[in-house]
Amino acid sequence: MHISAPSRPDPSLGAVPEALQRRPRLALVLLCLLLWLPGFFTLPATDRDEARFAQATRQMVESGDHVRIRVGEEERNKKPAGIHWLQSASVHLLEAAHLGSRRDIWAYRVPSLLGGILAVLATFHWGRSLVGRRAAFLGAAMLASCLVLVAEAHIAKTDAALLATIAAAMGLFSQAYLRPEQFTARQAAGFWLVLGASVLLKGPVGPMVPLLAGITLAAADRGAPWLRALRPGWGLPLLVAAAAPWFIAIGIATEGRFFRQAVGGDMLAKIGSGEEKHWGPPGFYLLSFGIAAFPAAWVVLCALPAAWRDRLNPPTRVLLAWVVPSWLVFEAVQTKLPHYTLPLYPALMLLGAAWAMDPLRRLPARWWRGIAVAALGLVALGLGLVAMAAAWFMLREAFGPSLLVLPFAAALVWVALRSARQGAWGRAAVAGTLLAIPIYAAVLEGVVPRLWPLWIAPRLEAVLRDRAPGLDSRDFGITSHAEPSVLFAVGGGTSLLRTGMDAARFLAAGPGRVVAVGDRAEADFRREAADLSLPVQEIGEVTGFNYTRGRWITLQLFRRATP
Incomplete structure (x- = not known):
């Protein structure tokens, strides 16, 4: 039996120990754990999407209804139930093991953390046949350090889990494209089942990426010999069979409202207008790439001209087909958020890593390198300045962890650029990835959780627990701060009231009730309470910064005064 000699570590990855x-x-x-665990347990539930998803799952866990999706009394007919099932399973398992509870927001973040890890592993696993083993390892590491994925791994919603399904689906698709004669029925079944899972997570976004990549390749190659390898004849029915049962059940349970609201009220609204003020012009994702893909973006930007020149090479061709058509669709859609293009990042990171590890690489034009370096330096500088500015704005002090971000960021830029000047671009990419760890740790563990004005809902719940122990959430109402984080912190029975007059009427409607009234609604509340001859007693106050609306707010808590 032949035993091959152990491979020597690539000098370009010298920062990574040989054992690893x-x-x-x-x-x-x-x-992934070093990058993502800081802040994972300590960050409170964020508004609005994370708190909405987590609260909907919590109500699913408590009601036992795993078909309908509700936040409070409102139906949430926007996204399929896949992420809620994963979060529900996480909560049940953690509670069974006595490791966490449904009150802990991190219990709902576990599927995002695991989804991100699976996406990174999928990028490495299938990237090996596209760019080689070491470049695939580097590309997967670059993906793990991207700012947008670090953020999504901390948020209890769909996008990190969706990334895992798309990375796996496109990895399998690339195998069918490169070696259709070796693509097995088992691999084809995996491709269609993974797409079915992506549909249950976020509807058509998952299938869109391989569909557009396939159309692009078929048009560019003037043929699609790989299509037969995917077995669409029985693969498409398999995809439908994986996703259809829940869609049928939710259609029956909501009498068709889910489809009217999900398609007409959510998907078409995103395409035709900037939903929830998230409008952006064409080019938004290109301009924001340096931030979203920090610290890997500058390497990817340097690699893109060479990747385009190499577009006739089949591995490069399939990676470009993964990125280009879907990127154009995302740019055309009116609603824009940085994480929308995340499903394309595995391909971009593999292209960047392949170029960085190529000893025959061609450097891009000087002006383009200048843009890439500026993207790295400005974003690193910006993170440090934002951390200090946020601490000063919220707390009127620049405390220790906020002061560490800028030196860490400066060290990252200096080491990465120094390695690049020496021609060790792989080492530069690794340095950026590893030196991002203390930056993210300082921001996500040291700074953000300590910005207490941001976290209104947990402090509101603490005041209620202290001043009105045993209060049922159905006996609590709030006005001027109708954020889903309040529902998650206090309970799904909380009444979200529109005006101060509504708050007074709610308080008068039953004994033992408590209302939280914003400073802008207090005058109306007191006027209506006087008209109702309702004596009120102030039992607490919470002041904070509502970052979803960009303004400070003071909530005063009232209950009926005893004679």
């Missing part, structure tokens, strides 16, 4: 280079999956999992 020999165990790339273990190294990638450890990297």
Whole structure:
């Protein structure tokens, strides 16, 4: 039996110990945990999407109804139930093991954390046949450090889990494209089942990426010999069978409202207008790429001209087809958020890593390199300045962790650029990935959780627990701060009231009730309470910064005064 000699570590990855280079999956999992665990347990539920998803799952857990999606008394007919099932399973398992409870927001974040890890591992696994083992390892590590994925791994919603399904689907698709004669029926079944899972997570976005990539490749190649390898004849019915049962059930349970609201009220609104003030011009994702993909963006930007020149090479061709058509669709859609293009990042990171590890690489034009370097330096500088400015704005002090971000960011830029000047672009990319760890740790563990004015809902719940112990959430109402984080912190029975007059009427409607009234609604509340001859007693006050609306707010808590 022939035993091959152990491979020597690539000098370009000298920052990675040889033992970990020999165990790339273990190294990638450890990297993900180092990047993503800071802040994972300590950040309170964020508004609005995370708190909405988590509260909907909590109500699903408590009601036992795993078909309909509700936030408070309102139906949430926007996204399929896949992420809620994953979050529900996470909560049940953690509670069974006595490790967490449904009151802990991090219990709902576990599927995002695991989804991100699976996406990174999928990028490495299928990237090996596209760009080689070491470049695939580097590309997966670059993906793990991207700012947008770090953020999504901390948020209890769909996008990190969706990334895992798309990375796996496109990895399988690339195998069918490159070696259709070797693509097995088992791989084809995996491709269609993974797409079915993506549909249950976020509707048509998952299938859109391979569909557009396939159309692009078929048009460019003037043929699609790989299509037969995917077995669409029975694969498409398999996809439908994986996703259809829940869609049928929710259609029956909501009498068709889910489809009217999800398609007409959510998807078409995103396409035709900037939903919830998230409008952006064409080019938004290109301009924001340096931030969203920090610290890997500058390497990817340097690699793109070479990737385009190499577009006739089949592995590069399939990676470009993964990115270009879907990117254009996202740019055309009116509603824009930085995480929408995240499903395209595995391909971009593999292109960047392949270029960085290529000893025959061609550098882009000087002006383009200048843009890439500026993207790295300005974003690093911006993170440090934003951390200090946020601490000063919220707390009127620049405390320790906020002061560490800027030196860490400066070290990252200096080491990465120094390695690049020496021609060690792989080492530059690794340095950026590893030196991002203390930056994210300082921001997500040291700074953001300590900005207490941001976290109104947990402090409101603490006041209620202290001043009105045992209060049922159905006996609590709030006006001027109708954020889903309040529902998650206090309970789904909380009444979200529109005006101060509504708050007075709610308080008068039953004994033992408590209302929280914003400072802008207090005058109307007191006037209506006087008209109702309702004596009120102030029992507490919470002041904070509502970051979803960009303004400070003071909530005063009242209950009926005893004679």
